Amino acid sequence: MGKPDLKVDFAGIQLANPVVLLSGCVGFGEDLARLEGFDFGDVGAICLKGTTLTARQGNPPPRVVETASGMLNAIGLQNPGARHVVDEILPRIGNWPTKLIANIAGSNVEEYGEVARIFDNSPVAGIEINISCPNVKEGGAAFGSDPLVAARVVDAVRKGTSKPIITKLSPNVTDIRTVAKAVIDSGTDGLSAINTLMGMAVDIVSGEAVLGNFQGGLSGAAIKPVALLQVWRVYEVAQPHGIPIMGQGGIETGSDAVEFILAGSSAVGVGTSLFKNPLNGGDVAVGVGEYLAESGHDSVASLVGTLKARSR
Template identity: 70%
Template sequence: MTDALHIHLAGIPMATPVVLLSGCIGFGEELAALEGFDFTAVGALCLKGTTLEPRLGNPPPRLAETPSGLLNAIGLQNPGARFVVEHILPRMAHLPTRLIANIAGSTVAEYAAVARLFDDSPVDGIEINISCPNVKEGGAAFGADPGSAAQVVAAVRLATTKPLITKLSPNVTDIRPIARAVIEAGTDALSAINTLMGMAVDITSRRPLLGNGQGGLSGSAIKPVALLKVWQLYQVAAPHGIPIIGQGGIATPEDAIEFLLVGANAVGIGTALFRNPLISGEIASGIAHYLVNQNVGHVAALTGTLHSA
């Protein structure tokens, strides 16, 4: 990939600003087995949300398609942090991309304990998920309140020297006070948005379609909401030099460029991978073409360059 796409995000060198999102690639192993998958087009892989103890996740059904979106209620199914560090990461460390752990917990102490385990591992950074809407323990309660969000980030900050990315929820009245609180507590970057809470109904059984009753909406349907949140976050984060991984419904290079213009430094691809697991390469080269066409020398020069309406 061209040097024009090379970025440093919170100190993590990335070959491109294209990041693959947590929950949409497992721990990356399936990608390694995929013919034609180009890891050099990917800046980093965000691994599946990991808790201290293994979790089986929510009862099925866990997925429901919506018009231009996807509802999921996986429930943070994962084998536990110790297993990830001891058995999965050693198989992944050779990949020519960066690895970012994604951590969750039901208490501040659990977040810190998971971060401590990843601190002693080859991951390049830790994403703190304080925004999973699908389980009580998923942190959404922490992510909805500036004080609790700051407590989690401060505790994780003490537990690790790895770069910290805090993943914010759109399910709040105003995302900006939460961002200010986690920046003050020591996060190195922000990631937004996680899924929007929603539900679907089976009219034959007259029951919710998802086993969990409700789920998180992702995919193209949420892109306009995500763009606005990233634009709002940029106003708060840029003065502190805090970068943003913009995400929510990105499926084309044009979508990714919109996020860069409103203030993202990197772009995350999640749900679009289920339709086309090779989309990351297309998005990275599409951004590179745009830079050439617009006569812009480096992708970092696009961030936050939206003109006023």
């Protein structure tokens, strides 16, 4: 058998390999571009930093803290606003030899639609919707924790763009499948699972909360088992509709990525591990290729969702 094919068609976005660098972990990629040894062709796509309609300063510091096998972040969606990203940043980065995916957020449903409209006329290959932010208009609960509101967000984004839409699911819910079903019915083309888990850190010397925002999102190796289960659950409702999943949460190696593919991911996201090694995305892709070759698979697609029950 020849070399396995790492190409993936993810919701209509043609990826050279299944590895995606995750939103918030590489900014708009410009630091990576300056990094010796980094090659955009080594990863399938880059999800850009979460972008809102107008510029945001983010939360008060400290905004990140290391935890056991992971990190907590409360950046608070600091970004220069959608118009600036499309007019000033994308012209500089739009020709890189990888796919760019916008990551959008809003403080009400209409804002999501407006941000999508701004990105519709830009070189991004798709739009990822972050529904983990608080819905200011309707009481402050995250859009992603209410299936009906999540569906309305997808609907508003669908009306604003003809580009592929990927809805990023929050694990901070009772049953992630309910939200997944609602956004599939509302027309999402793909799903990302999972966003960070809410957490907190305490400083017993000062008696203060470590993060300026008290709470933050937990990511990194610590969340991998949670993320795997959530991907496996989401696959159950997404697979019958042919909706692909970008699995993520603590992926550090090619083996980690293969676990997510077996559980139902068509693409795999690498985020927090980039803070240790910014070149890690390429290494994960190489690891997936080696696994495919060794296990006799000729494509990523042939491995997706093939997880078996333990034999006795």
